[in-house]
Amino acid sequence: MSADAEPLAEVRSGKTAIIPENGVSGASLALVIGVLAFLAGIALTGFFAVDAAVSNWSGELTGSVTVQVRGMTAEEIASGADDAEAILLDTEGLSEIRRVPRSEAEELLEPWIGEGNLPQDLPLPVLITADVSPELRADLSGLRTALSDKVEGASLNDHSAWTDQLIASARRIRALTFFAFVLVVLAASSVIVFAARAGLAAHRNIVEVLHLVGATDGFIARQIGNRYLTLGLVGGAGGALVAWLSTKSLAMVTRDAGGFLPAFSIDAKTALWLVVIPLLLGGLSTISARIAVLRALRGKDAYVA
Amino acid sequence: MVNDPTSQAIVTFDDVHLTYDGAREVLRGCDFTLRHGDFRFLTGPSGAGKTSLLKLIYAAHRQSSGRVEVFGHDLAEMPTADMPKLRRRIGVVFQEFRLLDHLTAFENVALPMRVLGISPNSYRDDVVELLSWVGLAHRIDAPPTVLSGGEKQRVALARALVSKPDLILADEPTGNVDPVMGEKIMRLLLELNRLGTAVIVATHDLGLVRGLKQPILRLKDGKTNLHAPIPDEAAKEPAE
Ligand SMILES: Nc1ncnc2c1ncn2[C@@H]1O[C@H](COP(=O)(O)OP(=O)(O)OP(=O)(O)O)[C@@H](O)[C@H]1O
Ligand SMILES: [Mg+2]
Numbered sequence: 001m002s003a004d005a006e007p008l009a010e011v012r013s014g015k016t017a018i019i020p021e022n023g024v025s026g027a028s029l030a031l032v033i034g035v036l037a038f039l040a041g042i043a044l045t046g047f048f049a050v051d052a053a054v055s056n057w058s059g060e061l062t063g064s065v066t067v068q069v070r071g072m073t074a075e076e077i078a079s080g081a082d083d084a085e086a087i088l089l090d091t092e093g094l095s096e097i098r099r100v101p102r103s104e105a106e107e108l109l110e111p112w113i114g115e116g117n118l119p120q121d122l123p124l125p126v127l128i129t130a131d132v133s134p135e136l137r138a139d140l141s142g143l144r145t146a147l148s149d150k151v152e153g154a155s156l157n158d159h160s161a162w163t164d165q166l167i168a169s170a171r172r173i174r175a176l177t178f179f180a181f182v183l184v185v186l187a188a189s190s191v192i193v194f195a196a197r198a199g200l201a202a203h204r205n206i207v208e209v210l211h212l213v214g215a216t217d218g219f220i221a222r223q224i225g226n227r228y229l230t231l232g233l234v235g236g237a238g239g240a241l242v243a244w245l246s247t248k249s250l251a252m253v254t255r256d257a258g259g260f261l262p263a264f265s266i267d268a269k270t271a272l273w274l275v276v277i278p279l280l281l282g283g284l285s286t287i288s289a290r291i292a293v294l295r296a297l298r299g300k301d302a303y304v305a
Numbered sequence: 306m307v308n309d310p311t312s313q314a315i316v317t318f319d320d321v322h323l324t325y326d327g328a329r330e331v332l333r334g335c336d337f338t339l340r341h342g343d344f345r346f347l348t349g350p351s352g353a354g355k356t357s358l359l360k361l362i363y364a365a366h367r368q369s370s371g372r373v374e375v376f377g378h379d380l381a382e383m384p385t386a387d388m389p390k391l392r393r394r395i396g397v398v399f400q401e402f403r404l405l406d407h408l409t410a411f412e413n414v415a416l417p418m419r420v421l422g423i424s425p426n427s428y429r430d431d432v433v434e435l436l437s438w439v440g441l442a443h444r445i446d447a448p449p450t451v452l453s454g455g456e457k458q459r460v461a462l463a464r465a466l467v468s469k470p471d472l473i474l475a476d477e478p479t480g481n482v483d484p485v486m487g488e489k490i491m492r493l494l495l496e497l498n499r500l501g502t503a504v505i506v507a508t509h510d511l512g513l514v515r516g517l518k519q520p521i522l523r524l525k526d527g528k529t530n531l532h533a534p535i536p537d538e539a540a541k542e543p544a545e
Contacts, residue, residue, distance in 0.1 A: 009387035009433055009436070009437060009442040009445050011411050011429060011432075011433060011445055011446065012444075012445075012446045013409035013411050013412055013446045014409075014411060014412060014415065014429070016407065016408050016409070016412055016424055018405075018408070018416070018419065020407045068483070116422065186363075205403075206405055208403075209403050209405060209416075210366060210416075211388075211389075211392070212363065212392060212397065212399075212403070213392065213393075213416055213417045213420055213464070214389045214390070214392040214417060214420055214421070214468075215389060215420040216386075216389045219420060219422075304414070
């Protein structure tokens with residue numbers, strides 16, 4: 001081969017993708033992945049927002065108890081309240097024990113019976129509030145029996161029926177948002193599988209030549225799969241970013257509304273979890289595409305033409 | 306025979322038949338052996354089945370019956386996963402070139418090396434040298450779509466040779482080039498054969514066959530017959 005010894009020509013080409021881009025792996029697919037990443041981001045934000053709310057409620061609402069003392073006469077109520085207060089003061093794990101004054105109790109009733117309509121001699125039940133330590137909160141049965149045994153008309157309300165229900169339904173919502181997240185990610189993976197199959201079909205002749213020059217199915221699957229890594233990363237990052245921005249602006253709106261609505265927002269540290277989306281979609285896209293190609297090629301290699 | 310590498314069978318056909326779906330029988334009992342260092346012209350009229358026979362060797366098609374052995378492996382029993390390894394030992398110049406239009410001449414020739422996962426630095430010079438040798442130094446970055454038939458054929462030849470295969474199957478490798486280039490290509494194939502590569506050249510160009518003094522595998526009526534080289538002075542095909 002030394003016959004025509006001339007200086008070697010310069011090469012400019014050499015890096016073209018062995019399997020070319022085609023319609024189904026271009027901008028439109030990136031957009032679909034972006035939209036799915038956005039939905040995944042919303043679902044994930046919802047998950048973390050509800051999660052944060054659950055732990056907030058568990059902490060706040062269950063941190064106090066109320067003892068209510070009822071009776072037929074004001075004297076009966078007053079002595080019962082004194083007994084109850086004494087028991088509370090004796091109980092380890094309680095603090096900030098406070099008898100709600102009659103004026104406050106009246107205020108509480110105003111919305112129902114109107115201002116000044118309450119006869120001054122009407123015996124109102126007495127409310128005593130106290131903060132509970134977590135240890136005591138775990139088992140209030142001792143305090144409950146002590147009160148009902150020793151003080152007539154006293155009852156302990158730990159708000160647990162209400163908070164338990166609230167927390168249970170919040171947990172259900174949390175599970176639902178996570179399920180939605182998983183579904184969206186699976187949808188993204190199926191879209192990639194479709195695209196990879198379509199790409200393979202569109203490039204049958206190339207795949208044939210590759211087989212004929214000794215390419216393995218794995219090599220071909222890598223050529224196709226690697227393209228979807230970038231696509232999943234870029235589409236995923238774009239969608240997650242838009243999701244983050246929109247939940248952030250939503251959080252601003254809810255804050256302006258005076259904190260009445262529960263904030264659908266997550267803090268900056270939790271927002272880092274959104275980085276999972278592009279990584280997950282990038283990796284999953286690559287793997288789904290590779291598996292799709294490998295499955296489509298399986299058994300077809302031996303006799304290509 | 307087993308211990309002498311020079312007599313090892315590279316391709317063995319044993320009563321090979323081939324019928325395409327619903328069509329007439331193309332190969333009707335082919336028997337031949339190609340040994341290490343052999344060179345064969347595969348001749349026969351158009352439609353005789355030359356391309357079909359080569360396809361059976363590089364496992365692009367399966368025979369209907371009979372036995373095809375390549376490098377000692379019965380292809381019918383070879384697991385799919387082993388096919389790439391087999392094909393990497395065979396350099397094929399396809400009759401219809403089968404170049405990839407989205408790649409340049411350089412990239413087409415480099416394809417078998419990329420498939421092997423070899424780094425570009427290790428094959429770049431070889432590829433450029435091969436392309437220069439077939440007279441395409443100035444077309445290195447051109448895609449096949451802008452190349453002439455003869456230029457494409459030379460790219461296809463370079464691709465078949467780049468990985469230094471143990472067996473070269475050239476299907477009409479000079480069909481589209483001028484006689485001078487045709488002669489040059491045949492000399493190269495003979496040289497590679499002299500260095501130990503087994504070669505089958507399918508052609509119906511008897512002008513080419515003549516004078517190169519290589520045995521002829523003639524395909525007629527679906528059967529192969531081995532003939533002695535045509536002497537220079539002979540003007541006709543070998544008698545049947
Ligand atoms: N994939 C196929 N399906 C059906 N019939 C085919 C197929 N390929 C080839 N044939 C038929 O088989 C016969 C042999 O074809 P083949 O291409 O092997 O001939 P050839 O000797 O290479 O001819 P040529 O010299 O023109 O290249 C022809 O009649 C052809 O029509
Ligand atoms: Mg042919």
